[in-house]
Amino acid sequence: MTIDLNHPTTTATLGEADVERIRADFPILSRTVNGHPLVYLDSGATSQKPQRVIDVERSYYEFNNAAVHRGAHTLAGEATELFEDARSAVARFVGVADDEIVWTSNATEGINLVAYGMSNASLGRGGAAAERFRLGAGDEIVVTELEHHANLVPWQELAFRTGATLRHIGLDDEGRLRLDQAAEIINPRTRVVAFAHVSNVLGAVNPVAVLVALAHEVGALVVLDACQSAPHLPLDLAALDVDFAVFSGHKMLAPTGVGVLYGRSELLNALPPFLTGGSMITTVGLTESEFLPAPMRFEAGTQRVSQAIALAAAVDYLGGIGMDRIAGWEAELGHRLYEGLSAVPGVRVLGPAPGDGVERVGLASFVVDGIHSHDVGQFLDDRGIAVRVGHHCAQPVHRRYGVTSTTRASTYLYNTAAEVDAAIAAVADSRGFFGVA
Amino acid sequence: MVSSELQSMYQAVILDHSKQKHGFGLQAAADGSSHQINPTCGDEVTLQVHRGADGSVASISWEGQGCSISTASASLLSDLVHDLSDDEVSARIGAFRELMQSKGAIEGDEDLLGDAVALGGVSRYITRIKCAMLPWVAFEDALRP
Numbered sequence: 001m002t003i004d005l006n007h008p009t010t011t012a013t014l015g016e017a018d019v020e021r022i023r024a025d026f027p028i029l030s031r032t033v034n035g036h037p038l039v040y041l042d043s044g045a046t047s048q049k050p051q052r053v054i055d056v057e058r059s060y061y062e063f064n065n066a067a068v069h070r071g072a073h074t075l076a077g078e079a080t081e082l083f084e085d086a087r088s089a090v091a092r093f094v095g096v097a098d099d100e101i102v103w104t105s106n107a108t109e110g111i112n113l114v115a116y117g118m119s120n121a122s123l124g125r126g127g128a129a130a131e132r133f134r135l136g137a138g139d140e141i142v143v144t145e146l147e148h149h150a151n152l153v154p155w156q157e158l159a160f161r162t163g164a165t166l167r168h169i170g171l172d173d174e175g176r177l178r179l180d181q182a183a184e185i186i187n188p189r190t191r192v193v194a195f196a197h198v199s200n201v202l203g204a205v206n207p208v209a210v211l212v213a214l215a216h217e218v219g220a221l222v223v224l225d226a227c228q229s230a231p232h233l234p235l236d237l238a239a240l241d242v243d244f245a246v247f248s249g250h251k252m253l254a255p256t257g258v259g260v261l262y263g264r265s266e267l268l269n270a271l272p273p274f275l276t277g278g279s280m281i282t283t284v285g286l287t288e289s290e291f292l293p294a295p296m297r298f299e300a301g302t303q304r305v306s307q308a309i310a311l312a313a314a315v316d317y318l319g320g321i322g323m324d325r326i327a328g329w330e331a332e333l334g335h336r337l338y339e340g341l342s343a344v345p346g347v348r349v350l351g352p353a354p355g356d357g358v359e360r361v362g363l364a365s366f367v368v369d370g371i372h373s374h375d376v377g378q379f380l381d382d383r384g385i386a387v388r389v390g391h392h393c394a395q396p397v398h399r400r401y402g403v404t405s406t407t408r409a410s411t412y413l414y415n416t417a418a419e420v421d422a423a424i425a426a427v428a429d430s431r432g433f434f435g436v437a
Numbered sequence: 438m439v440s441s442e443l444q445s446m447y448q449a450v451i452l453d454h455s456k457q458k459h460g461f462g463l464q465a466a467a468d469g470s471s472h473q474i475n476p477t478c479g480d481e482v483t484l485q486v487h488r489g490a491d492g493s494v495a496s497i498s499w500e501g502q503g504c505s506i507s508t509a510s511a512s513l514l515s516d517l518v519h520d521l522s523d524d525e526v527s528a529r530i531g532a533f534r535e536l537m538q539s540k541g542a543i544e545g546d547e548d549l550l551g552d553a554v555a556l557g558g559v560s561r562y563i564t565r566i567k568c569a570m571l572p573w574v575a576f577e578d579a580l581r582p
Contacts, residue, residue, distance in 0.1 A: 034440055372504035374478060374568060375447075382443040390478040404479040404502060433439060434505070435452060 036384030460515025
């Protein structure tokens with residue numbers, strides 16, 4: 001594949017009729033909230049689930065439930081096959097090999113798995129193969145100012161544990177990453193560069209290729225937080241050439257409790273394990289043990305089987321519609337959201353304007369002058385419109401733009417243009433209600 | 438255009454207090470103070486307790502930033518606290534907490550809570566009770582010796 005994922009070609013899209021058919025697959029979208037049809041614009045926090053995904057998870061418990069990777073009975077075999085087929089489906093969805101996909105509870109656990117693996121390497125675990133993961137004084141970890149706390153706090157803690165220094169790439173006043181700064185901050189002492197593919201606050205697609213090139217030039221590992229890209233954009237992790245990536249199932253039509261860590265095969269097989277115990281070993285003695293190869297060396301204990309199978313159903317559903325079309329539709333919705341909100345007096349949308357090399361997803365965080373985000377969100381909820389309020393687990397980026405909290409509307413494939421318009425109208429009306437118009 | 442529940446939460450007295458904040462502005466000295474944060478939204482309040490010569494709670498002062506509910510709640514609270522004994526203070530905090538946990542079932546004791554009974558509408562919104570409680574939790578904490 002040669003698609004430039006930093007600048008996806010978004011000519012493919014969904015039509016209104018497609019979106020109506022999609023909406024019919026999501027039972028929750030037909031409910032009302034406070035006497036109004038639900039307008040769900042909080043998919044950046046968690047997505048709704050299509051009937052097929054719900055059915056697949058239920059069906060597993062009704063017909064196939066058993067412990068995986070152990071037992072010789074028929075159900076155990078079926079469950080194991082479904083579980084491993086799910087891994088293959090997710091691997092295909094993001095363009096990597098099956099054994100490069102590790103199940104985690106969520107993206108947060110995936111990042112901690114890498115950070116603690118490096119921590120364990122720094123304590124000497126993993127032998128010579130783990131040398132490249134060892135950190136100490138003088139080594140540097142680089143993040144950006146727009147990170148979700150999940151891609152910031154684990155690196156802060158890793159730096160404290162190992163004596164490494166944590167540095168960050170800043171943002172310019174428009175909400176773009178300071179690439180001029182990145183070229184200085186990423187230097188031969190840099191060992192890890194961790195950043196989000198798409199900011200969960202600013203809504204812009206970050207220049208992955210530029211940062212990967214800078215990191216690899218100095219031999220640093222790249223960890224990509226793909227939580228806000230995997231659900232919304234065509235994603236080919238092998239083509240992006242990142243070393244590790246994480247994403248969460250519940251943001252992409254699947255249940256909670258399942259996330260994915262991708263790691264290049266040779267890295268996963270050299271990284272010391274994080275959680276240890278049953279199912280991740282070959283031979284266990286009373287004082288030491290040997291571990292299975294990846295991915296199983298990272299999957300200790302009973303796994304989230306039904307959730308993984310349901311995640312496979314979710315990526316199958318998304319793939320059936322086409323990620324290029326979903327991305328195209330959400331770019332339209334995101335553009336409408338950005339323009340519509342920006343046109344409301346006293347409303348400021350964070351992040352760079354679309355166009356001029358900036359791709360935005362269907363997500364906009366905004367400030368309404370004189371009205372706190374909680375009050376804006378409450379006013380919208382009264383009309384059945386669900387948005388997120390607060391700091392969206394990203395305090396530093398809010399601080400960068402001088403605010404404590406924002407209101408965030410975020411779309412998915414099931415949202416209509418009319419829903420985006422309803423949210424924009426409600427934001428405009430909230431100014432009258434709270435007496436700031 | 439808005440529901441009666443929303444009107445009931447955002448009564449005029451609340452919106453007024455969220456703009457004209459009573460007791461706003463910290464003093465150089467205090468007999469107790471507390472800084473509280475609502476981690477879900479980053480809202481914060483710093484509240485000071487000022488005691489009189491007889492040890493009674495003479496007044497409070499506060500600063501902070503937050504939504505209209507937490508701001509109005511702090512402002513309404515400061516109106517309530519003038520020369521109260523610790524027992525009277527406890528009774529007011531207890532009455533307010535009971536009102537917030539009532540899910541709209543009780544009106545609130547106006548003798549104890551004054552205009553702060555207007556915050557009773559918040560108790561129907563589970564996601565907002567923390568906002569209204571924030572200054573009261575700070576007050577309770579600032580009273581601890």
